[in-house]
Amino acid sequence: MMVPVRCFTCGNVVGEHWEAFESRVDEGEDPSDVLDDLGVDRHCCRRMLVSHTDLVDIVAPYQ
Template identity: 60%
Template sequence: MMFPIRCFTCGALIGDKWEEYERRVEAGEEPGKVLDDLGIKRYCCRRMFLSHYEYFDEVIRLHTLFSQHKKYSGR
């Protein structure tokens, strides 16, 4: 799932901060500190960042595996 543009609860604009958040957390920074630095104060908005999971790459990988399985199993 792609990161939402707005918080589901309060409607605040948060989508423009996702890439920087992701980059900084992957670099080893503490997620809470990154959210503070980005100005994300409401707990509903913080939840959107902390609970988001990018599964799109997994879906593509599984689709490829299933396609190969169909090809070799004759279905």
């Protein structure tokens, strides 16, 4: 669905970085470099952004 606002493990806010992360990765930048640039340092927070699959457009017609 939508990217979680906070990290499930540590509680840091990660949702604010999603749009910048997604657009920069789509342009061809390395995800690791983008996360470093955005200041997402913890592995648990990085996992939240790297492993997220955006399913809003797929699920929306069924609601």
